[in-house]
Amino acid sequence: MQLPPSPTLGADDDHLSSVVLAQRLSANRVLREYRVLAEVGSTNTYLLEEAREADEGLVILAEYQTAGRGRLGRTWVAPARSAISCSILLRPRLPIRDHFLLTAACALAVRATLAPLVTAPVRVKWPNDVLLGGRKVCGILAETTHSSNGAVFVLGFGVNVHVAPNADVATNATCIAHHASLPTTRTDVVVPILITLDALLVELYAGGSERLWREWRDGLDTIGREVEVDGPTGKLRGRAVDVGRDGGLVVELPDGTHYTVYAGDAIEPP
Amino acid sequence: MDAEHKGSELDLTGLLDDGLRELIELVSDSGVTELRIERGETRLFIKSAAAEAAAPQFAPQLAAPVGAPVAPAQPTSQSVLPITSPIVGSFFSAARPGTEPFVQVGDIIAPGQTVGIVEAMKVMNNIESEIAGRVVEILVQNGQAVEYGTELMLVDTSEAMSNE
Numbered sequence: 016m017q018l019p020p021s022p023t024l025g026a027d028d029d030h031l032s033s034v035v036l037a038q039r040l041s042a043n044r045v046l047r048e049y050r051v052l053a054e055v056g057s058t059n060t061y062l063l064e065e066a067r068e069a070d071e072g073l074v075i076l077a078e079y080q081t082a083g084r085g086r087l088g089r090t091w092v093a094p095a096r097s098a099i100s101c102s103i104l105l106r107p108r109l110p111i112r113d114h115f116l117l118t119a120a121c122a123l124a125v126r127a128t129l130a131p132l133v134t135a136p137v138r139v140k141w142p143n144d145v146l147l148g149g150r151k152v153c154g155i156l157a158e159t160t161h162s163s164n165g166a167v168f169v170l171g172f173g174v175n176v177h178v179a180p181n182a183d184v185a186t187n188a189t190c191i192a193h194h195a196s197l198p199t200t201r202t203d204v205v206v207p208i209l210i211t212l213d214a215l216l217v218e219l220y221a222g223g224s225e226r227l228w229r230e231w232r233d234g235l236d237t238i239g240r241e242v243e244v245d246g247p248t249g250k251l252r253g254r255a256v257d258v259g260r261d262g263g264l265v266v267e268l269p270d271g272t273h274y275t276v277y278a279g280d281a282i283e284p285p
Numbered sequence: 286m287d288a289e290h291k292g293s294e295l296d297l298t299g300l301l302d303d304g305l306r307e308l309i310e311l312v313s314d315s316g317v318t319e320l321r322i323e324r325g326e327t328r329l330f331i332k333s334a335a336a337e338a339a340a341p342q343f344a345p346q347l348a349a350p351v352g353a354p355v356a357p358a359q360p361t362s363q364s365v366l367p368i369t370s371p372i373v374g375s376f377f378s379a380a381r382p383g384t385e386p387f388v389q390v391g392d393i394i395a396p397g398q399t400v401g402i403v404e405a406m407k408v409m410n411n412i413e414s415e416i417a418g419r420v421v422e423i424l425v426q427n428g429q430a431v432e433y434g435t436e437l438m439l440v441d442t443s444e445a446m447s448n449e
């Protein structure tokens with residue numbers, strides 16, 4: 016069921032405070048430092064270029080992100096204070112093959128946070144989009160570098176809270192306000208996301224990759240659906256049947272063969 | 286055999302002053318098939334011909350080059366090193382479609398320079414070179430699926446050394 020946007024709370028009233036965040040997230044063990052920027056081009060770029068030497072666990076939130084980035088340079092734009100624009104600096108002590116679990120953990124944390132706030136179903140689409148009522152409410156994009164000194168992993172995510180992006184910017188998108196029965200602030204959303212994500216990071220770092228992978232796999236709504244994915248020579252259509260331990264989506268093609276895809280989206284044809 | 290020296294008894298500074306050729310001869314004469322030396326900002330990695338024979342993936346004949354043709358670099362086999370993918374995924378030569386690639390054949394690259402992206406499950410892995418030299422061959426196409434260890438490009442490290 017889609018509800019009209021809340022009349023009592025809008026983006027104009029909804030400010031984030033690094034002090035409030037630090038207080039409410041004081042028990043976190045990995046995500047330990049919070050900065051709220053009034054305006055930034057991209058929180059991911061900020062971390063990669065200006066705060067790359069910072070300690071693990073630095074969380075950047077933007078009141079207004081003017082040049083949010085998606086996959087392959089796609090833009091992600093939202094009005095000021097209408098969305099959560101967040102990037103986290105991690106230095107994961109994980110094998111590189113398990114780095115995708117960091118984004119999986121983020122998707123699971125977003126899903127767990129949103130589910131009690133909204134009236135429509137929340138699901139995760141491979142590999143890490145979060146859909147609300149069948150429309151995208153959260154996108155996750157990570158950027159990482161590897162060197163002999165280890166990995167710098169920037170985990171970025173955006174959640175539409177008060178406003179859904181215009182259709183010409185992002186088709187098939189929605190926001191929490193369209194499905195929430197009570198007014199919801201960005202703080203109400205981001206705090207439980209970061210608490211849940213912190214717990215999952217602690218588990219991952221303690222050797223919990225296998226359990227987290229199973230939780231992600233078992234909760235993926237893509238399995239069993241018809242999908243269109245990028246193949247070696249163009250688009251392929253088939254049925255998603257599984258995900259591998261390496262995160263790849265296994266697609267059964269019409270001739271019965273299996274093809275595993277690692278990049279791009281799994282588009283669900285109407 | 287895999288030997289690694291970090292600030293060993295070798296006078297690396299003196300060797301580099303005398304030229305790389307003497308160092309290569311030293312390695313060849315010693316029978317060492319692999320040598321890694323690091324001192325400060327200076328890094329050197331050398332494989333002998335014996336090692337190359339045992340690891341033919343280092344031979345620079347894997348695929349036609351992508352990008353603008355350049356004069357053959359005629360590199361010595363010991364000095365041509367691959368940059369490999371650290372993960373399974375899709376290789377992208379540029380940050381976004383329609384923009385200039387990170388590197389092209391003929392470019393001189395430095396350690397820490399991004400030479401491509403391998404995407405896996407919406408994790409964009411920036412591939413940073415750990416070596417300096419001239420890109421002599423790009424072995425994968427934009428958008429191509431790659432495996433762990435797939436050689437992405439070949440770099441002639443001797444050219445960077447000669448320019449220093």
